[in-house]
Amino acid sequence: MAKSFFRLLTELSSRKSISRVTGAFAKSRFSRKLIPWFARTYGIRIEDAEKPVAGYRSLNDFFTRKLKPGLRPIDKAADIVVSPVDALITGMGTITDGHLVNVKGQDYTVGELLNRSPRVVNYRHGFYYVLYLSPTDYHRIHSPAGGKVLETEHIPGKVYPVNDFGLRHMKRVLSRNERLITYIQHDKGEIAVVKVGAMNVSSIQYAGPLPETIERGADLAYFEFGSTVVLLMENGTFTGRSDLKLGSKVKMGQTLGRLHDKA
Known part of the structure; x- marks a missing residue:
């Protein structure tokens, strides 16, 4: 029963309009205050980010962050x-x-x-x-x-x-x-x-x-x-x-x- 109820809620919230609302907030300057909480909650290594936390304009800006050069080396072997x-x-x-x-x-x-x-x-x-x-x-x-x-x-x-x-x-x-x-x-x-x-x-x-x-x-x-x-x-x-x-x-x-x- 619980799974069926959650599935129904998920169906109702699966429209792009819902995602646009959450996305708009994540892109807003107000969301930047959530960055430290977000990083702590999900165990994100902020020291790996290209910029310090204060350098990100919004939660979305932090979420789509680049990493410091060299942290993800690319295997150079052929083929x-x-x-x-x-x-x-x-x-x-x-x-x-x-x-x-x-x-x-x-x-x-x-x-x-x-x-x-x-x-x-x-x-x-x-x-x-x-x-x-x-x-x-x-x-x-x-x-x-x-x-x-x-x-x-x-x-x-x-x-x-x-x-x-x-x-x-x-x-x-x-x-x-x-x-x-x-x-x-x-x-x-x-x-x-x-x-x-x-x-x-x-x-x-x-x-x-x-x-x-x-x-x-x-x-x-x-x-x-x-x-x-x-x-x-x-x-x-x-x-x-x-x-x-x-x-x-x-x-x-x-x-x-x-x-x-x-x-």
């Missing part, structure tokens, strides 16, 4: 994919005939995640990661591989929570929520970086105008409050690290696996 974010791995595995199976008890299709893009065929037998960012995490998103930016797409949608409750008890939140997708072509194929909005997220923003080519680890986008990134690797082009599993924590710049010629 690898790095984590684009600091996150918890909440889903991973081989894509089977276009299906991502048992992501917190629910199945998804590549078609619904990518909004029926013609590029769906490239990922029907690829590999995926679902990377969840909690409020504690650094919230800027970086490029997982170097290459050519092929295409971008913004998909309007709901703003359901993407935490454990949302993924388990709300219906197919990864494919119903607002999404911003970037397709990147590397030497071995392509990667889809699917940025999924969430409750109290007023928007997902690109860090700046996208260049024609992007370097691995380059600043790509950021979330205004917590969310999730789904990475999709093209068919037969990727082998993941054997020591990573569901529940593993990864930092931006750490290796997820290696790219190779199509099998």
Whole structure:
């Protein structure tokens, strides 16, 4: 009964208008007083931030903070994919005939995640990661591989929570929520970086105008409050690290696996 009631409340509050209200406050100068409380509550290492707390104009400005140079080194080995974010791995595995199976008890299709893009065929037998960012995490998103930016797409949608409750008890939140997708072509194929909005997220923003080519680890986008990134690797082009599993924590710049010629 409690879960059903909370699910109903979540459905009612999943509209972008609610997120716009919370987002407007988080961007206001009045919210800056909450920064120390927010940092203490979520155990955020303020000493890692690029600027001192007093240098942030609002809670949102602090939340989308950059880090001091060198705190997230990018693995320099050739032909690898790095984590684009600091996150918890909440889903991973081989894509089977276009299906991502048992992501917190629910199945998804590549078609619904990518909004029926013609590029769906490239990922029907690829590999995926679902990377969840909690409020504690650094919230800027970086490029997982170097290459050519092929295409971008913004998909309007709901703003359901993407935490454990949302993924388990709300219906197919990864494919119903607002999404911003970037397709990147590397030497071995392509990667889809699917940025999924969430409750109290007023928007997902690109860090700046996208260049024609992007370097691995380059600043790509950021979330205004917590969310999730789904990475999709093209068919037969990727082998993941054997020591990573569901529940593993990864930092931006750490290796997820290696790219190779199509099998």
